[in-house]
Amino acid sequence: MESRSDTELLAGALAGDGEAFGAFYRRHVRRIAAFHLARCRTAQDAADLTAETFAVALEALDRFDPQRGEAIAWLFGIARHRNVGHHRRGAVEDRARRKLGIERIHLDDAGIEQVEATASAELVRVQLRDGFGELPPDQRDAVVLRVLLDHDYSEVAQAAGVSEAVARKRVSRGLSALRARLTAGRTTT
The missing domain is CATH 1.10.1740.10 (RNA polymerase sigma factor, region 2, helix turn helix motif)
Known part of the structure; x- marks a missing residue:
């Protein structure tokens, strides 16, 4: 943001x-x-x-x-x-x-729907970008590797030098924080 x-x-x-x-x-x-x-x-x-x-x-x-x-x-x-x-x-x-x-x-109706969808997508994009910026670096890196780059948990763990259980926890916490941000954004707009 x-x-x-x-x-x-x-x-x-x-x-x-x-x-x-x-x-x-x-x-x-x-x-x-x-x-x-x-x-x-x-x-x-x-x-x-x-x-x-x-x-x-x-x-x-x-x-x-x-x-x-x-x-x-x-x-x-x-x-x-x-x-x-x-x-x-x-x-x-x-x-x-x-x-x-x-x-x-x-x-027309389709155009109005497209404007609303684009505005909503832009809002989600901004909220996610801001949310990524606010995540602790270890969670951000884990989410990027697992979700965006589609690495498995063993690769995420190896890249961070932690156990697979810790890697799973970091991904889970990062995604939970991003989900909470998006949910909060929907209630304020």
Whole structure:
């Protein structure tokens, strides 16, 4: 997981680090999409408003002031304004998307399912990557050898210089920690 704070990510994005804004987007896109989905009649409108929210945020990076509040509050403020405008006009204003040259995405049911599946897969990938980083090195190495590289337990034990029983325990504990992380991630999103 990206270790920089939202404020650091936005400062990096303002300085031209595109990956910083990408990390900020990945960190908050599900919450912003859920915000819009709860307030819109269609998933298409929610998807459009989510895209607009981040497009406006990208354009307005120079106006974010961390002394006035948290970055997530600033982002939800933008989302709220996009949502109010949508309801006031009866249609999504796409000026920010056009200004950035982003085409409007038309999603059918299969497209919406694909977006949701991709977002879920990305979340799992990030949670696993972060989970691997937090495992003790002996467990991480054992899980990599056994699960990712498909070595048998005797090879895992030999590589670590431990008994096969210890190798099994390390793999088991590592997988349990990763499973707990994924389970916790599902309950917080």
